[in-house]
Amino acid sequence: MNIHELVLLGILFSSFLTGVVIFFLNEESHRLRTWLNLLGAGLKLILVAALLWGVRQGQDYSLTFDFLPGVRFALGADANSVLFVALSSFLWFWTTLYAVGYLEDSPHRSRFFGFFSLCVTATTGIALSANLVTFLVFYELLTVSTYPLVVHRGTPEAMRGGKIYLGYTLAGGTLLLLAVAWLHQLTGPVMFKERGVIQGLMASHRGELQILFLLFMLGIGVKAAIVPLHGWLPKAMIAPAPVSSLLHAVAVVKAGAFGIVRIVYDVYGVENAARLGVLQPLAIAAGVTIIYGSVRALFQDELKKRLAFSTVSQVSYIVLGTAILGPAATIGGLVHLVHQGLMKITLFFGAGNYAETLGIHRVSEMNGVGRRMPLTTAAFTVAALGMIGVPPLAGYISKWYLKKGAIAAGDEWVALVLATSSLLNAAYFLPILYRAWFLAPPSVWPHEHRFGRWETHWMLLAAPLVTAVLVIWAGVFAESSFSPLAWARLITSREYGP
Amino acid sequence: MTSSWAIALLILAPLAAAALAFAFPKRGCRMALASAVIVTAALVVLARGVLAGGAQLHRVGGWGAPLGIDLRADGLAVLMLGITVLIASAVALYSRHFFSLEHDGEAPHRARYFWPLFLFLWAALNALFLSADIFNLYVTLELLGFAAVTLVALAGRREALNAAMRYLFVSLSASLFYLLGVALVYGQCATVDLTALGAKAQPGPALWVALTLMTGGLAAKAALFPLHFWLPPAHANAPAPVSALLSALVVKGSFYILLRLWFEAFPALLTPAVAQAFGALGAAAILWGSINALFQPRLKLLVAYSTVAQLGYLFLLFPLAGARDDGFLAWSGGLIFLGAHACAKTAMFLTAGNILHAAGHDRIRDLDGITHVLPISAFAFGLAGLSLVGLPPSGGFAGKWLLLSACLAQGQWWWVIVMLFGSLLAAAYVMRVLNHAFTHVPDPATPNPIPPVMEWTALVLAVLAVGLGLVAAWPVEVLRLGAPAILGGAGP
Numbered sequence A: 001m002n003i004h005e006l007v008l009l010g011i012l013f014s015s016f017l018t019g020v021v022i023f024f025l026n027e028e029s030h031r032l033r034t035w036l037n038l039l040g041a042g043l044k045l046i047l048v049a050a051l052l053w054g055v056r057q058g059q060d061y062s063l064t065f066d067f068l069p070g071v072r073f074a075l076g077a078d079a080n081s082v083l084f085v086a087l088s089s090f091l092w093f094w095t096t097l098y099a100v101g102y103l104e105d106s107p108h109r110s111r112f113f114g115f116f117s118l119c120v121t122a123t124t125g126i127a128l129s130a131n132l133v134t135f136l137v138f139y140e141l142l143t144v145s146t147y148p149l150v151v152h153r154g155t156p157e158a159m160r161g162g163k164i165y166l167g168y169t170l171a172g173g174t175l176l177l178l179a180v181a182w183l184h185q186l187t188g189p190v191m192f193k194e195r196g197v198i199q200g201l202m203a204s205h206r207g208e209l210q211i212l213f214l215l216f217m218l219g220i221g222v223k224a225a226i227v228p229l230h231g232w233l234p235k236a237m238i239a240p241a242p243v244s245s246l247l248h249a250v251a252v253v254k255a256g257a258f259g260i261v262r263i264v265y266d267v268y269g270v271e272n273a274a275r276l277g278v279l280q281p282l283a284i285a286a287g288v289t290i291i292y293g294s295v296r297a298l299f300q301d302e303l304k305k306r307l308a309f310s311t312v313s314q315v316s317y318i319v320l321g322t323a324i325l326g327p328a329a330t331i332g333g334l335v336h337l338v339h340q341g342l343m344k345i346t347l348f349f350g351a352g353n354y355a356e357t358l359g360i361h362r363v364s365e366m367n368g369v370g371r372r373m374p375l376t377t378a379a380f381t382v383a384a385l386g387m388i389g390v391p392p393l394a395g396y397i398s399k400w401y402l403k404k405g406a407i408a409a410g411d412e413w414v415a416l417v418l419a420t421s422s423l424l425n426a427a428y429f430l431p432i433l434y435r436a437w438f439l440a441p442p443s444v445w446p447h448e449h450r451f452g453r454w455e456t457h458w459m460l461l462a463a464p465l466v467t468a469v470l471v472i473w474a475g476v477f478a479e480s481s482f483s484p485l486a487w488a489r490l491i492t493s494r495e496y497g498p
Numbered sequence B: 001m002t003s004s005w006a007i008a009l010l011i012l013a014p015l016a017a018a019a020l021a022f023a024f025p026k027r028g029c030r031m032a033l034a035s036a037v038i039v040t041a042a043l044v045v046l047a048r049g050v051l052a053g054g055a056q057l058h059r060v061g062g063w064g065a066p067l068g069i070d071l072r073a074d075g076l077a078v079l080m081l082g083i084t085v086l087i088a089s090a091v092a093l094y095s096r097h098f099f100s101l102e103h104d105g106e107a108p109h110r111a112r113y114f115w116p117l118f119l120f121l122w123a124a125l126n127a128l129f130l131s132a133d134i135f136n137l138y139v140t141l142e143l144l145g146f147a148a149v150t151l152v153a154l155a156g157r158r159e160a161l162n163a164a165m166r167y168l169f170v171s172l173s174a175s176l177f178y179l180l181g182v183a184l185v186y187g188q189c190a191t192v193d194l195t196a197l198g199a200k201a202q203p204g205p206a207l208w209v210a211l212t213l214m215t216g217g218l219a220a221k222a223a224l225f226p227l228h229f230w231l232p233p234a235h236a237n238a239p240a241p242v243s244a245l246l247s248a249l250v251v252k253g254s255f256y257i258l259l260r261l262w263f264e265a266f267p268a269l270l271t272p273a274v275a276q277a278f279g280a281l282g283a284a285a286i287l288w289g290s291i292n293a294l295f296q297p298r299l300k301l302l303v304a305y306s307t308v309a310q311l312g313y314l315f316l317l318f319p320l321a322g323a324r325d326d327g328f329l330a331w332s333g334g335l336i337f338l339g340a341h342a343c344a345k346t347a348m349f350l351t352a353g354n355i356l357h358a359a360g361h362d363r364i365r366d367l368d369g370i371t372h373v374l375p376i377s378a379f380a381f382g383l384a385g386l387s388l389v390g391l392p393p394s395g396g397f398a399g400k401w402l403l404l405s406a407c408l409a410q411g412q413w414w415w416v417i418v419m420l421f422g423s424l425l426a427a428a429y430v431m432r433v434l435n436h437a438f439t440h441v442p443d444p445a446t447p448n449p450i451p452p453v454m455e456w457t458a459l460v461l462a463v464l465a466v467g468l469g470l471v472a473a474w475p476v477e478v479l480r481l482g483a484p485a486i487l488g489g490a491g492p
Helices: A003-023 A030-056 A079-102 A109-128 A132-150 A156-187 A206-224 A232-238 A241-250 A252-268 A270-276 A279-298 A303-323 A327-358 A374-388 A394-408 A412-438 A458-476 A484-496 B002-023 B025-053 B075-101 B107-130 B134-153 B158-189 B194-200 B205-221 B231-237 B240-265 B272-294 B299-315 B317-321 B327-359 B375-389 B395-410 B413-438 B452-471 B473-480
Strands: A061-068 A071-077 B056-059 B070-073
Touching: A003 A030, A003 A061, A003 A071, A003 A079, A003 A109, A030 A061, A030 A071, A030 A079, A030 A109, A061 B395, A061 B452, A061 B473, A071 A079, A071 A109, A071 A132, A079 A109, A079 A241, A079 A252, A079 A327, A079 A458, A079 A484, A109 A132, A109 A241, A109 A252, A132 A156, A132 A206, A132 A241, A132 A252, A156 A206, A156 A232, A156 B395, A156 B413, A206 A252, A206 A270, A206 A279, A206 A303, A232 A241, A232 A303, A241 A252, A241 A303, A241 A327, A252 A270, A252 A279, A252 A303, A252 A327, A270 A279, A279 A303, A279 A412, A303 A327, A303 A394, A303 A412, A327 A374, A327 A394, A327 A458, A327 A484, A374 A394, A374 A412, A374 A458, A394 A412, A394 A458, B002 B025, B002 B056, B002 B070, B002 B107, B025 B056, B025 B070, B025 B075, B025 B107, B025 B473, B070 B075, B070 B107, B075 B107, B075 B240, B075 B327, B075 B452, B075 B473, B107 B134, B107 B240, B134 B158, B134 B205, B134 B240, B158 B194, B158 B205, B158 B231, B194 B240, B205 B240, B231 B240, B231 B299, B240 B299, B240 B317, B240 B327, B272 B299, B272 B317, B272 B413, B299 B317, B299 B327, B299 B395, B299 B413, B317 B327, B317 B395, B327 B375, B327 B395, B327 B452, B327 B473, B375 B395, B375 B413, B375 B452, B395 B413, B395 B452, B452 B473
Parallel strands: none
Antiparallel strands: A061 A071, B056 B070
């Protein structure tokens, strides 16, 4: 076992073992649990940093063993994996901190943090999977480990949300299983590879490949919440705020988007997919999702629901970027994978803070909240403006590349979709900001909770501030060599070749 | 030579333990554990022998095939013996506490007879897996049935006795059918040895009748749809450790004989039509069992119907492994599935026993508070459920994957639909139970205390069911040793 294999295993086990140990901790050992959580998250961050450095140097990371004859369990790290694993492990650290603060004094914390850790293990596993079978293993593990988090509160409403979540995702997982087994039958054991692994089948199995693509998109599209497979996402809003942050920015939805990226680029190869004629339908589905999500968001008064529909819309930007042939669109899609995560997690942290500190759950209750909680609201504002695409924030960079890619590919309608979506984004975010900053606060908040010095618990405050700063950084320093954009360009250059 | 001894010990150890447990009732558990140690050691020796030199033969008393009794161990037998010792050890550990928790008048009586019967059942199973001829298989099958029926009756309640009577009736008549078939085969071929039959048997009307009789009997004992009717009441009313033994091992004994018959003794008769018929019944079992499991009011009944469904998957092995190309893929898939199901189902029944004890009932709708105070049991149930649903990386997944691959390779896509739909149904009935672990209850009930060993045995088995998927390559290699010749490409 060499050092590279150890790094890969370490990244998985830093959260897996943490989770297993936490399950058996006493409910009361609050301190020990927190330290374990942060230790696991910290260790993972260090290992991911090492991985990032290594992959940049062009080192080869892989770990494989056969778990059935001809079926290989394979982990590896290419530029794509690193993008996702870096995002998820970084955001996990802050979400953990946030969750510790958020769940203080609530029941079943050991269960919660146990599954929380398993959930992140599954997400990093998805990032590090080097073939489809391994991807499937972690994809299903993600479904299973997220369910207890969604129903954590155990109320009838939560149970219903969980049931819907599980129904959608298990059905999707079943289709994915079929697709993976089928493709495995055609290609034999193959690894993800830039520019695809199906060249040999293009002539002989055209129809089959098209059906398979549909199956893949149906299976993964459930998690990526592509319309009409998005029904579970607003219902899953019932979960506690840290879980929503995780679902929307790091784990589930993002795993779906990442899966689509993998299938298009590293299983089919984007050029092959274009030749099969399957990209255009995908682009249309993404376009419809973008508009539909935004329109629905417009009419939600419940803040988390509004954010949920916004996620439906925003994640399809990634899908859209993937479905358009050409380097600029690819860059736009990939970079949005990170940007959307940063912005959306900030928004959810903000929403959680409002709910936990003031008992605010609805947009209509947010009058003057900026005066009571200026720091949280500042972070929220940065993220919301980023979502709209205001320069020089992160969202602007994504949209600019997507637009450029669409025009380069001759898909002018995409530019139109993007412009409409930006308008709609503004229409559902700006009123919130206006209320928060410019309207007078009510004399009493619905359910106020005081946390000493700061406007809220320091753990609840730290996380959104950090992520908001990153939203600014990802935009302002996009051209530096340490930005999501730089990394997306690296991936793209490998995908399209010299 | 050493393998020979190991084979003898595999049967004699539990048999002797049964006798001793009968003589010294208080020492039952110790006898069982001692026998587990001896059987494990013997199995390790035997497995090494098989791995090094292929199938191992033991001639009882030194007499050869036509006159004496042959015992034979190949990869499949080793695997089955391994599963058996694993489940039996877990059940032994569990039962020691299980029977001491009951305090009604009949309880000491139950504990007294459980151990000898359980050990006897174990000996019969081991003998069954090692038998090399169809008559010997009949004898072991009869012994197995006798022990199993008596164990069901052990619960003593009226429903249990009813279920046991029904089980007895099915079991006896099924054995009779089987015996008739054996007589016909002997009349036709003048031998009962599996290998000799494989070389000799040619399709003919008499053989078809014989095989139909034997298969009918075995299908009833293996609870293949539509002959499954006796299983849910018997498995649900027996004491939890007995339910575990029945679901995990006893029904598989009959399935094992079916495999030996069709793939080894009479491969020439396994025509595509026969194979598809087996598959169709299996598919019907999957759907019927799962749908019934969805509507059962009681936990143990739900788990029992789940057994009906999961047994259906095993019978998909016939059309897929009998198809002659890529047959071994499906063969190993089915058997890995069998192993995973044995572990998972034992874990589930043991968990159900815990819940029954803690709550005093097993009505699913009233389980809200109970799983909060039995987190380890809830976890065990969840993990076992993972394997039943076939989610990766469980053993259930590995088995399904291999079966699925065989379907796709052979173009038999209709089984794909059944399997995938069955998975979703399994998820639905597992979640019916598991949901209660997450429901918020303001003030949970105070349950009867459960010894930790009873919770942990279930958890360990559930973890094994899930972990099996990660090491499934190893049992596949074992299965290759002495696999039937008709599985293309398997060869010794």
